Amino acid sequence: MAWKTFKWPIYHILVAALALLMLYPVFWMLFSSFKESRTIFVTADSLFPTEWIWQNYVTGWKGTSGYSFGTYILNSLTIVVIATIGAVISSSLIAFGFARLKFKGRNFWFALMMMTLMLPGDVVLVPQYIIFTKLGWVNTILPLVVPSFFGMPFFIFLMVQFIRTIPAELDEAATIDGCGKFRLYFRIILPLLKSSLATAAIFSFYWKWEDLLGPVLYLNSPEKYTVSIALKMFLDSESASNWGGMFAMSILSLVPVIAVFFAFQKQIVEGMSTSGLKG
Template sequence: MKLRYRLLVHFCLLLAAVAYLGPFLWMISTSLKKESQAVQMPPLWIPHPLELHNYVRVFNSPAFDMSLYARNTLIIALLAALGSVLSSSLVAYSLAKMQWRGRNVVFGIALASMMIPFPVLMVPLYRIFRQVGWVGTSLPLWVPAFFGVPFFIFLLRQFYLTIPKELSEAAIMDGCTHFGIWWRIMLPLTRPALAVVGLFSFMAAWNNFLGPLVYLTHQSTFTLPLALQFYQSRSGGTTYNLLMAASVIVILPILIMFFLAQKTFVRGIATTGLK
């Protein structure tokens, strides 16, 4: 490739990298400043001295029990991930590999329902969960994941379709049940895809704000995004150093997850040994 072109691409990407990374750096920088330094002009990129105490203050703030909220969020996100992986793959297997009447209709409805955003169903769902006494608990945030998520069903179905028919036919010949095929063949074969489903639904649950805002009424059940917004509404003004410290705390686990998961994907592909 021409050097001139490569230089141009490099330049553009460098510019983009600055624009995309800048807010992160500014957030970290602000989180390490004193309040007076945070509002200082011209802006200070590397604060001196480093005000690590901000993080201690956030952690010890009476309105912001970080470890509790982190645990709440983690539990919800894990359960949601597990639920979506299990239910979606089971349903996807049925839609892709089993012969029954009406499965195409069900698949069509699943596709169409992807177009219905949560806000549309917010009120009636709230009413239903109220009926069973779930408002105020985290149940509405992860139980539905155990009933199949259309997007993931769709994704996994595409994966299952690529698996040759002969495989499951051979297994049936060997006396394997459908459940056996799903559990012993399909799940292991599609681990990378399951990992994707798990990661996506984990992230969606971790970042969810509207759901917890509506369903979680007790502060002891709050999730991190909700707690972050409450922290903001309570502190107000320009205590951005503390707000940014809180944001860093909320973002950090998901970033770590991402970097770890990157490796899991790679390993997942490597261990299948099917090249």
């Protein structure tokens, strides 16, 4: 009885301590954004600034290369929104095909799609760059958004697992009522995929928002840079780096991510638990 009395308090204390440990880098970056750049690493052992420098947010927002940080945020949002819409729509349609349609070689193509999950992204960088260069897509957002319209393997697997839990009797009833395959997808399957669609959209948002390699490879003009490149531009190997401004804008760049998480955390849990992925 005594153990049960102390079990939950001990559990919550340990979880809170672990949460603080994991969040410490974020807290350090937050308070460092109010320090002078030259003192950030000198006083790295001190979490709180001795003098609060709010000017870091002003100078950071001014951006680099003559463009404000708002331009980079808008560029990132444009890429993220288009890529997320493409990934969610295409992945759900492909998942419907794998889960509900019978065609020759279905198991082979599904296994081949699953194998791409184990393929390192670095392997396809050079072939993709050559293809996009020949298409004349370099220095545009097309290489960053168009591939999303051909499905994302992880999202396809997630949705296939969910669609397989939907009773096949719904398909038969809809077919009897005159629904074709596309109408069956739009009228029956898609509305039931809300939690999985939300999960895929959230993950796509996160991955695209934090992507650095793609924009670095394909975007050459400063007016088209994303947030990830803009943060990197605060660092200068030849002169003093603006660490204060970089940390200040890093904190601002976390705001959309945190807002999306708290707004849709329920959908994340529901999507994972109802898609055959819970332990």
